[in-house]
Amino acid sequence: MSATATRYAFDADTRTEKTGEGEFTAAVTGRWNAVTGNANGGYLAALALNPLAQLLEFPDPLVASAFYLRPGAPGEACVRTEVVREGRRTATGESRVFQDGREAVRAVATFGDLGAAAGRTLELGAPPDLPAPDECVDPLEGIPMPGLTLLDQVEYRTREIPGSLRGEPSGDPAYEFWMRFRDGRDADTAALVFLVDAAAPAVMEAGEVSSATMELTVHVRARPAPGWLACRAATRHIAGGFHEEDMEIWDSAGTLVAQSRQFAVLL
Amino acid sequence: MSATATRYAFDADTRTEKTGEGEFTAAVTGRWNAVTGNANGGYLAALALNPLAQLLEFPDPLVASAFYLRPGAPGEACVRTEVVREGRRTATGESRVFQDGREAVRAVATFGDLGAAAGRTLELGAPPDLPAPDECVDPLEGIPMPGLTLLDQVEYRTREIPGSLRGEPSGDPAYEFWMRFRDGRDADTAALVFLVDAAAPAVMEAGEVSSATMELTVHVRARPAPGWLACRAATRHIAGGFHEEDMEIWDSAGTLVAQSRQFAVLL
Numbered sequence: 452m453s454a455t456a457t458r459y460a461f462d463a464d465t466r467t468e469k470t471g472e473g474e475f476t477a478a479v480t481g482r483w484n485a486v487t488g489n490a491n492g493g494y495l496a497a498l499a500l501n502p503l504a505q506l507l508e509f510p511d512p513l514v515a516s517a518f519y520l521r522p523g524a525p526g527e528a529c530v531r532t533e534v535v536r537e538g539r540r541t542a543t544g545e546s547r548v549f550q551d552g553r554e555a556v557r558a559v560a561t562f563g564d565l566g567a568a569a570g571r572t573l574e575l576g577a578p579p580d581l582p583a584p585d586e587c588v589d590p591l592e593g594i595p596m597p598g599l600t601l602l603d604q605v606e607y608r609t610r611e612i613p614g615s616l617r618g619e620p621s622g623d624p625a626y627e628f629w630m631r632f633r634d635g636r637d638a639d640t641a642a643l644v645f646l647v648d649a650a651a652p653a654v655m656e657a658g659e660v661s662s663a664t665m666e667l668t669v670h671v672r673a674r675p676a677p678g679w680l681a682c683r684a685a686t687r688h689i690a691g692g693f694h695e696e697d698m699e700i701w702d703s704a705g706t707l708v709a710q711s712r713q714f715a716v717l718l
Numbered sequence: 719m720s721a722t723a724t725r726y727a728f729d730a731d732t733r734t735e736k737t738g739e740g741e742f743t744a745a746v747t748g749r750w751n752a753v754t755g756n757a758n759g760g761y762l763a764a765l766a767l768n769p770l771a772q773l774l775e776f777p778d779p780l781v782a783s784a785f786y787l788r789p790g791a792p793g794e795a796c797v798r799t800e801v802v803r804e805g806r807r808t809a810t811g812e813s814r815v816f817q818d819g820r821e822a823v824r825a826v827a828t829f830g831d832l833g834a835a836a837g838r839t840l841e842l843g844a845p846p847d848l849p850a851p852d853e854c855v856d857p858l859e860g861i862p863m864p865g866l867t868l869l870d871q872v873e874y875r876t877r878e879i880p881g882s883l884r885g886e887p888s889g890d891p892a893y894e895f896w897m898r899f900r901d902g903r904d905a906d907t908a909a910l911v912f913l914v915d916a917a918a919p920a921v922m923e924a925g926e927v928s929s930a931t932m933e934l935t936v937h938v939r940a941r942p943a944p945g946w947l948a949c950r951a952a953t954r955h956i957a958g959g960f961h962e963e964d965m966e967i968w969d970s971a972g973t974l975v976a977q978s979r980q981f982a983v984l985l
Contacts, residue, residue: 535787
């Protein structure tokens with residue numbers, strides 16, 4: 452076990468240890484709780500991918516899809532994995548996270564080596580046009596968020612206090628912000644799987660209180676440069692209570708490092 | 719077996735029959751081949767979901783993720799399924815498609831009942847602003863596409879002939895078009911899982927010849943009204959050869975009926 456794994460909360464809390472053929476044990480901690488009091492979905496997805504990173508021959512999750520079956524709670528978890536396919540350039544695995552014998556999360560992921568990705572690059576998007584982090588505000592300063600322990604792990608900077616936090620949702624479920632781990636850990640491709648789900652749902656700006664993720668797909672596009680991450684979250688289509696939430700994460704060098712889309716239901 | 723299943727190519731060719739506990743047999747046909755000569759990924763995803771629609775208590779796929787492990791080819795397939803979770807409002811299953819004993823596709827999907835979706839609706843997007851189909855052109859008329867048998871099943875209408883088909887790619891991998899089955903079958907939620915992948919990759923407008931889908935996530939948002947479907951495909955981020963492709967399908971009544979995102983690699 453590396454020193455990193457003990458130093459930072461994310462590494463300590465997503466760590467899994469092999470206990471048998473394809474079986475791992477993990478401890479879901481209470482340090483990543485969403486407003487519901489349940490473990491954040493991105494945290495559980497990152498935990499689910501941890502054993503696959505150990506089993507597969509490639510360092511970076513390229514694409515992962517996680518289905519949320521039951522809420523995750525602090526406590527022991529058993530992770531059952533399967534190596535689905537091992538290729539020359541990518542490998543795919545499946546991971547199922549059980550708590551108390553019941554499956555909470557099922558994830559499938561394809562890993563590869565982004566350091567060896569030598570194909571064409573054509574970027575038609577642009578990072579969020581945000582002032583520098585130290586010219587922004589901490590949107591949560593002075594606002595108590597009991598139970599939302601995730602906020603002890605991640606900090607944010609925004610242009611101004613979002614309307615939903617002032618009791619005046621803008622009506623447009625879209626926002627841009629900076630994000631980073633509070634404990635100084637820089638993001639890597641494993642952490643991006645968590646970070647795409649580490650902000651308040653955009654639908655709060657449409658006046659909604661909360662939303663439950665049914666499925667999360669994340670595309671990891673590059674290894675992030677150190678420092679703050681510039682993020683863009685948006686929901687464009689709410690229908691019958693179901694909605695998507697899209698997220699982009701750009702690193703401090705202006706490179707898109709992750710994209711995600713969730714399928715969620717309003718609570 | 720319903721009359722529908724014999725009348726239309728899509729129903730006949732995605733049909734699966736139970737052969738044992740959670741096991742189904744299917745015939746991948748050569749009528750849905752992409753330019754590569756392999757079976758189209760959306761077709762394989764729809765085929766993978768067919769047994770789940772039989773097993774689960776809900777009629778509509780709400781969200782599905784398919785990982786493509788090996789090319790699909792015309793011939794027999796064995797589909798192994800698992801009911802992952804059955805809830806009051808949704809149910810989740812997994813489906814694995816094998817050919818010659820090797821897994822070609824692994825899909826996880828959550829089904830529900832879109833007819834019972836009574837929550838809030840807020841549409842902030844808009845359908846493509848296309849002229850009526852009969853004021854558009856058939857972009858493929860007179861252009862031989864040998865081996866691309868999919869084009870015998872699906873037809874398209876565009877504002878003008880796309881640049882990539884005139885040997886002059888626009889440089890902007892995005893386009894809008896109409897689409898429908900040639901044999902008169904109207905789209906339903908099962909067919910949308912195929913149709914989100916039934917058009918040429920947007921990256922052709924960036925001068926690329928082809929792209930291989932590694933993963934496809936589809937969100938099915940509503941049951942489509944009969945008639946032509948208005949579609950919008952776009953790729954914004956190509957990095958090291960990897961790219962996303964987003965697709966929206968709007969029905970003839972102007973309702974968003976499906977969204978998809980692929981993770982793909984340039985060939």
